[in-house]
Amino acid sequence: MRMFKYVIKRLLLMIMTFFIITTICFVLIKLLPLPAVKEMGRDVNLILSRREAMGYNKPILVQYFLFWKNILLYGDFGLGEQMYAGQEISQIMLQKIPYTVVVNLYSIMIAIPLGIVFGIYAALKKNKWQDHFISTAVMLFISVPSFVYAFLVQYLLCFRTGWFSLTVASRETTPFFSFEMFSSMFPAIVSLGFGTVAAITRFTRAELAEVLSGEYLLLARTKGLTRRQAIVRHAMRNAMVPILPIILGEFIGILSGSLIIEKIFSIPGIGSLYLTSIGLRDYNFFMALTMFYTLIGLVGGLVVDLSYGFIDPRIKMGER
Amino acid sequence: MNNNDNNNVYEDIPAEKFVFAKRPDDVIYDKKLNTKPVGYFRDAWRRFKKNRSSVVAAVIIIILFLFALIVPFVSHYDVKFRDGYYKLVPPKYEPLAFLGLDGCRIHTEGQAGYDYYKSIGAELGESSMKELRNVTSDELTGNPVYTFKVDEYEKVGFVYVDLSEKEYTKLQKYQNRSGIQVIYPIPENYMTTFLAVSGANLWYELADNTPSTTGMAKEHDENGEPVFTPAYKTSKKEVYAKYESLKLSSDTGGENGDEWYVYAIKNQSGYRVRVLYKEYYMYMNGFYVEHIFGTNQDGQDLFACMAVGARVSFLISLSVVIFILPFGLFYGSIEGYYGGAVDLLLERISDIVASVPLIVVAALFNMHLLKIIGPIFTLWLTFVIADWVGIASNVRTQFYRFKGQEYILAARTLGASDRRLIFRHILPNSLGTIITGTILIIPGIISSEIILSYLGIVSFQTSDVVSMGTLLSQGESYLSTYPHMLLFPAIFIALLEIAFNLFGNGLRDAFNPSLRGSEE
Numbered sequence: 001m002r003m004f005k006y007v008i009k010r011l012l013l014m015i016m017t018f019f020i021i022t023t024i025c026f027v028l029i030k031l032l033p034l035p036a037v038k039e040m041g042r043d044v045n046l047i048l049s050r051r052e053a054m055g056y057n058k059p060i061l062v063q064y065f066l067f068w069k070n071i072l073l074y075g076d077f078g079l080g081e082q083m084y085a086g087q088e089i090s091q092i093m094l095q096k097i098p099y100t101v102v103v104n105l106y107s108i109m110i111a112i113p114l115g116i117v118f119g120i121y122a123a124l125k126k127n128k129w130q131d132h133f134i135s136t137a138v139m140l141f142i143s144v145p146s147f148v149y150a151f152l153v154q155y156l157l158c159f160r161t162g163w164f165s166l167t168v169a170s171r172e173t174t175p176f177f178s179f180e181m182f183s184s185m186f187p188a189i190v191s192l193g194f195g196t197v198a199a200i201t202r203f204t205r206a207e208l209a210e211v212l213s214g215e216y217l218l219l220a221r222t223k224g225l226t227r228r229q230a231i232v233r234h235a236m237r238n239a240m241v242p243i244l245p246i247i248l249g250e251f252i253g254i255l256s257g258s259l260i261i262e263k264i265f266s267i268p269g270i271g272s273l274y275l276t277s278i279g280l281r282d283y284n285f286f287m288a289l290t291m292f293y294t295l296i297g298l299v300g301g302l303v304v305d306l307s308y309g310f311i312d313p314r315i316k317m318g319e320r
Numbered sequence: 321m322n323n324n325d326n327n328n329v330y331e332d333i334p335a336e337k338f339v340f341a342k343r344p345d346d347v348i349y350d351k352k353l354n355t356k357p358v359g360y361f362r363d364a365w366r367r368f369k370k371n372r373s374s375v376v377a378a379v380i381i382i383i384l385f386l387f388a389l390i391v392p393f394v395s396h397y398d399v400k401f402r403d404g405y406y407k408l409v410p411p412k413y414e415p416l417a418f419l420g421l422d423g424c425r426i427h428t429e430g431q432a433g434y435d436y437y438k439s440i441g442a443e444l445g446e447s448s449m450k451e452l453r454n455v456t457s458d459e460l461t462g463n464p465v466y467t468f469k470v471d472e473y474e475k476v477g478f479v480y481v482d483l484s485e486k487e488y489t490k491l492q493k494y495q496n497r498s499g500i501q502v503i504y505p506i507p508e509n510y511m512t513t514f515l516a517v518s519g520a521n522l523w524y525e526l527a528d529n530t531p532s533t534t535g536m537a538k539e540h541d542e543n544g545e546p547v548f549t550p551a552y553k554t555s556k557k558e559v560y561a562k563y564e565s566l567k568l569s570s571d572t573g574g575e576n577g578d579e580w581y582v583y584a585i586k587n588q589s590g591y592r593v594r595v596l597y598k599e600y601y602m603y604m605n606g607f608y609v610e611h612i613f614g615t616n617q618d619g620q621d622l623f624a625c626m627a628v629g630a631r632v633s634f635l636i637s638l639s640v641v642i643f644i645l646p647f648g649l650f651y652g653s654i655e656g657y658y659g660g661a662v663d664l665l666l667e668r669i670s671d672i673v674a675s676v677p678l679i680v681v682a683a684l685f686n687m688h689l690l691k692i693i694g695p696i697f698t699l700w701l702t703f704v705i706a707d708w709v710g711i712a713s714n715v716r717t718q719f720y721r722f723k724g725q726e727y728i729l730a731a732r733t734l735g736a737s738d739r740r741l742i743f744r745h746i747l748p749n750s751l752g753t754i755i756t757g758t759i760l761i762i763p764g765i766i767s768s769e770i771i772l773s774y775l776g777i778v779s780f781q782t783s784d785v786v787s788m789g790t791l792l793s794q795g796e797s798y799l800s801t802y803p804h805m806l807l808f809p810a811i812f813i814a815l816l817e818i819a820f821n822l823f824g825n826g827l828r829d830a831f832n833p834s835l836r837g838s839e840e
Contacts, residue, residue, distance in 0.1 A: 017672050028684050143821040144814045145767045147774065147792070151799065151806055159800040259679065260771055264796070278683045278777055286683065293677045301675075 007306060014298050021294050026067065029283050030060050035082065046086045050079050082282035089288045093270065097255065099168070100262065100269030102176045104254030107189045111196035112247055118197065119204025124231070126209050134201065141198035150191035150264045157187045168267050188265035192258060196250060203246055207239040214238075245307040252300040256293055364752060364830040374826020380819040384812070388634050391627035396607045399628050399786055403609075403619040405479065405597055409472045410804050411614040411622075421612065424450055424469040430458070434466040435546040436535030440477035440521050442548050443504065443568070444596070448474035455544075464544055473609060476597045478504060478520040484590040491593075492565040494603055501566040502599045505552040505581035510594070520594050524548040554579040561586045614804045616794050626808060629788040632696060633816075637765040640703040645758055648711025653742055655712065656719025663716075674709045678768060681706055682777050695780045695787070699772065703765050714757040718750030752831025756824060763820035770813060788813060 034056065054070070055063045070076040077089040084092050122134040141149075157164045169184040182189075211217070212235055220230040255270075262271035270289070277285035358366070368374065392398065412423025427433065440448040453467040483491065495502055507523045514522065517535045525538040525548075537546035554574065561584040571581045584591040602608050613622035655666045682702045690698050722728060723746065731745050772778045773789030780790045788809050795806030 013668075013671075017668075017675050020672050021676050025680065025684070028688065032687055139821065140818060143763075143818040145771070145817060147771065148810045148814050151792075151796070151810055155799055155803055155806075159803075259775060263775060274679075275775055275777070278679075278686070281687065290677075290680050290683075293680065294675065297677055298675055 003309065006309075010302055010306065014302050018291075018295060018298055022291055023064070025290050026064055026287065027060065029287055030063065032283070035281060035283075047079055047081055054078060077288040078284040080282060080285055082280040083276055083285060089285055092273070092285075093288065093292070096268060096270045096273050098171065098176060099267055100257035100271060101254055102181070103168075103185050103188050103261075103267055103269065104192060104257050106182060106185060107192035108196055108247075108250050108254060110189065111193040112200060112250070114193075115197045115200025116204050116243070118201040120208060120236075122201065122205040123208035123212060126212075131205075135205070138198045138202045138205075141194045142202065146191060146195050146258065147260045147264060149194055150188075150261055153187050153191045154264060157190075166266070168265070185265075185267070188261055188267055191265070192261050200243070200246065204239065204243055207242055208235060211235045211239045241312045242308075244311050245304045248307050249300055249304040252296065252303055256296040360748070360752070360833075363833065368826055368830035371826040371829060374823050374830075377819040377822035377826065380815060381823060384630065384816055384819070385634060388627055388630035392624065392631065395621070395624045395627065396605070396610075397621035397624040399620065399625055399784055401621060401624070403601070403615070405476045405601075405619070406473065406609055406611065406615055407619045408617055408798065408802050408805075409611055409615050410802070411612060411808075412471075412473060412610065413612045422450075422469075422471070423473045423611075423614075424471050426453070426467065427470045428465060428467045430463055430465060431540075431544070432534035432536035434464075434468070435537040436517055436521070437468070437470050437475065438546060439524055439535070439537065439548055441474055443523060443550075446474065448477065473598070477518065478523070478594050479518070479597045479600070480510070480520050480592055481595055481600065482587070482589060482592050488584065488591045488593065491595075491603065492563070495565045499566070500599055500602075501568075502595050502603055503563075503565065503583050503593045504596055505550075505568060505571065505583055506585060506592075506594050508551050508553045510553065510585065510592075523550060523552065525551045553582040555582050556580070560584075561591060613808045614802075616791075616805055617798065622791070622805065622808060625786050625791055626788070626812060629786050629791055629809070630812065632785055632787050633766045633769055636696060636699050636703065636769055637762045640700055640707060640765055641758055641761055644704055644708040644711055648708045648758075649715055649747075649754070651708070652712035652715025653719055653747070656716040657723065657738070657742055657746070659720075659723075667716075670709045670712055673705070674713075676706070678702070678706050679772070679775075679777060682772050686778050690778065695773070695778050696785065698778050699769055702772070702778070703768070707761055707765065710761055711754070711758055715750070715754055718753055719746055722746045722749055753828075756827045756831055759827060760820070760824040763817050763824075766820075767813065767817060 053066075055066045070078070075090055077093075079085075080087050080089055080092065118134055118138075122131045125131045154166075158166050164187050165184055167184070168188075169181050174180045174184075212231070214235075217230055217235055220234050221227065225233070257269055257271050259271040259275060261267070262269050263275060266272070270292070273285065274289045274293070276282075277289060410423055410425055411421045413421040427437065429437070434449070437449040438447050448471050449468050450471050451469040453469065455467075456465050457463065458465050491502060494500075505523075507519075509519065509522060509526075509529060512519060512529075512531055515532050517533065522533070522535060524546075526533055527536040527538050528534070537548060539547040539549065541547055550570070556578040557580065560580070560582040563583040565583075567583070568581065573580050584593045586592075598609055611621050611623065613626060615621055616625070651666065651670070655663045655670075682699070685698050685702050689701070693701075728741060728745055731741060736745070769787065770789040770792065773780055773787035774792045775789070776793065780787050791809045792806060795802075795809060798805050
C-alpha cells in the first residue's frame with residue numbers, strides 16, 4: 001500500500017512538472033510574432049480557418065484552454081504550417097517515430113548483450129591486462145562525444161570503403177525488420193551503440209566486481225560450488241539488480257533517440273523532425289515535439305526510479 | 321535536558337577560572353608531533369600528483385587552453401581572413417610533413433592533367449606535381465593514367481590581376497627592393513577564357529588552343545614526359561607596357577632582338593599582369609601562405625578558426641561555471657541545511673528546471689534572443705538556466721551527508737550559529753566534492769555547446785566568431801572529399817573530453833580521503 005501511494009505521488013508530481021513546463025513553453029511561443037501564412041501554397045485557407053478555430057486572435061488564456069481541449073479530447077496538436085503544411089501533426093509524428101525506434105532498437109539489442117559480456121569479462125579478470133584494456137576502451141568511448149565517432153564511422157564505412165549507403169531505406173519499399181533496412185541503418189546503429197556498450201560495460205563491471213568480493217560468494221564456494229556455479233547462480237543475479245533499471249531506461253530512451261545521430265546519418269525520424277521544426281520555426285510542430293521530448297524524459301526517469309523498488313526487494317520506497 | 325533548573329550555574333564563568341589541570345609531578349610522556357600537519361588541500365594535491373594519467377590530462381587541458389588563448393594573437397590569420405585561391409587546401413606544415421601535413425592530395429589524371437600540374441611552376445624550376453605514384457594505362461583507350469601527389473598550394477600557380485597604375489608601380493618597386501619576382505610574362509592566349517583550367521597557368525605551347533583545352537602540352541618526349549616550350553606574348557619593343565623590374569633570364573629578345581616578353585597589358589583601368597600567386601600573397605599580406613590545419617570552403621584558416629572556436633567553448637563554459645557556482649552553492653546549501661518544507665519547495669523548482677530538455681531551452685532562447693544578444697550570450701544563458709541545478713543538487717547531497725554528523729552536533733552544542741555551521745564546518749568539508757562536480761560540468765557544457773551550434777539550434781551563421789560546431793557542420797558537407805576539415809575539430813573535441821574526464825576522475829580520487837594510502 002505504501003508502495004502504491006508512493007507511485008501515485010510520483011505520478012502526480014510528474015504530471016505537475018509536465019504541465020508547468022508545457023505552460024511556460026506555450027506562453028513563450030505565443031509571445032513570438034505569428035508567421036504569415038502567405039507562402040504556404042494551396043493550404044492557406046485550411047490553415048487560416050484552423051488558426052481561427054484555435055483562437056489565434058483571442059487572448060492567450062483562451063488559446064491555452066483550446067490547446068489543451070484539442071489535445072485531450074481529440075488528440076489534435078494542430079496543423080503543420082511551415083513544414084508539412086496543412087497536415088495533421090499527430091499523423092506526421094506517428095509516421096516518423098518508427099524510424100527512430102527501429103534504429104535505436106537495433107542498436108540497444110546489439111549493445112546490451114555486448115556490454116554485459118564485456119562487463120562480466122572485465123570483472124572476472126579484474127586488475128589483469130584484459131580488464132585494463134576494456135576499462136581504457138570504456139573510458140575513451142564514454143568521454144568522446146558520440147558525434148565524433150559517428151563522423152569517423154561515416155567516413156570509414158560510407159565514404160572510404162563504400163560498404164554502406166548514405167541514406168536509410170524507405171519504409172514504403174523495405175520492411176523495418178529486414179536485412180536491407182538493417183544494413184542501410186548500420187552506420188547509425190554502430191555509432192549509437194558505442195556509448196551504450198561502454199556505459200553498460202562499466203556498470204556491469206563495477207557491480208559484478210563488488211558482488212564478487214562479497215562474503216556470501218565465499219560461503220557459496222565453501223559449500224562446494226564451483227567458481228562458475230557460484231558466479232552464475234549467486235553473483236550474476238545480484239549484480240543484475242542495479243543493471244536492469246539502467247537497461248529499462250535505455251529502452252524508454254529509444255523513443256526519443258538521438259538528435260545528432262539522426263542528423264548525421266539523415267534518418268527521417270522524430271529527431272530530424274524536431275530539428276527541422278526549429279530551423280523552419282514551425283511553432284505547432286515545435287510545441288508538440290517539445291511536449292513529446294519532455295514527457296519521454298520524465299517518464300523515463302520515473303520508471304527507472306520506481307523499477308529499483310520493484311526489482312530489488314531490499315529497497316523500500318516511499319521511506320524517508 | 322533535565323538540568324534546566326541549574327542552567328545559570330554554568331553561565332558567565334570568568335575566563336581566568338579556566339586553567340590547565342596540573343598534577344604536582346607532571347611529566348608529559350607522549351611524543352610531541354614532529355611532522356608538519358597536512359591540510360585537506362595539501363593532502364588532495366599530494367594524492368593527485370601520484371595519479372599519473374590525470375596529471376597528463378591536466379597538462380593536455382592546459383595546452384588546449386593555451387592554444388585557444390594564444391593562437392588568435394600570434395596567428396597571421398583570423399576568422400575574417402578569406403582567400404579565394406586557397407580554398408579547401410589540405411593541412412601543410414613543413415616540420416610535420418612526415419605526419420601527412422604536406423599540403424598534398426592524390427590526383428589521378430590522364431596525360432593532359434599530368435602535363436598541366438607538372439607545368440605549374442616549371443618556369444621557376446619547380447612543379448606542383450610532387451610525387452609520381454604509378455602510371456597505368458586505360459583499359460579502353462590505352463592512354464596512360466597517372467597517379468601522383470599534387471601540392472595544393474603550388475597548384476594555384478599564377479593568376480591574372482588588374483592593378484591601377486599606382487599599385488603597379490608599387491609592386492615593381494617591391495620587386496626591385498626585395499629581389500623577388502612576382503610579375504611574370506604574359507602568355508599568348510591571355511585573351512581567351514578557358515573553361516577547364518586556369519588560363520594564367522597555360523604558359524607553354526598547347527596541343528589544343530581552344531577555350532576547352534585541358535592543358536595537354538604540344539610535344540612529349542619518348543617517355544611521355546611533356547616538353548614545355550614557352551609561349552609568351554612577345555613584342556618588338558623591349559618594353560611593351562611600361563615595366564622596369566625583374567625579368568626572366570630567358571628574356572633575351574630572341575634571335576633578332578624583336579621578341580621581348582610582355583609583362584603587362586595596359587587596359588582602361590590600369591594594368592593586367594600575371595603574378596606568381598604565392599609571392600603576390602606575400603606582397604599583399606606580408607607573410608607566406610601557411611595553413612597548418614588547411615582551409616575551408618571559404619578559404620578561412622582552420623587553425624585560427626579552431627582557436628577561436630575553442631576560445632568560445634572555454635569562454636562560455638568557464639563563465640557559466642563561475643556564474644552558477646555561487647548561486648548553486650547558495651541554493652543547495654539552503655535546501656540541504658534547512659531541509660523540510662523549504663527543501664521540498666526548492667527541490668520542486670529545481671526538479672522542473674532539470675526536466676526541461678536542454679534543446680528546448682536553447683531553441684526558445686534562440687527564437688527570442690538570438691537577434692538581440694547574439695549567439696554566444698544566448699548559449700551562455702541557456703547553460704546558466706540548465707546547469708545550476710546540477711551544482712545545487714550536488715551541494716544539497718553534501719549537506720545532507722554532513723549535517724547529521726557528530727562534529728556538527730558538537731559545534732551546534734557549543735553554540736555555533738547557522739552561518740558558522742554552514743561556512744566553517746560543512747562547506748569546507750564538502751568543497752572537494754563540489755569542486756570536482758563543478759569541474760566535471762565544464763566538458764558537458766563544451767560538448768553541448770558544440771552540439772547545439774552544430775545542429776544549428778543556436779546559429780553562428782551571421783556573426784564574426786565561429787564555434788567548433790560550425791566547423792563541424794562545414795566539415796560534414798565535405799567529409800567525403802576533404803576530411804581534414806572535420807578531422808582537426810573532432811580530434812580537438814575528443815582530446816578535450818577525454819582529458820577532462822581523466823582529470824575529473826583524478827580529482828575525485830584526490831579529494832576522497834578514504835583512499836588515503838590505498839595506492840601504497
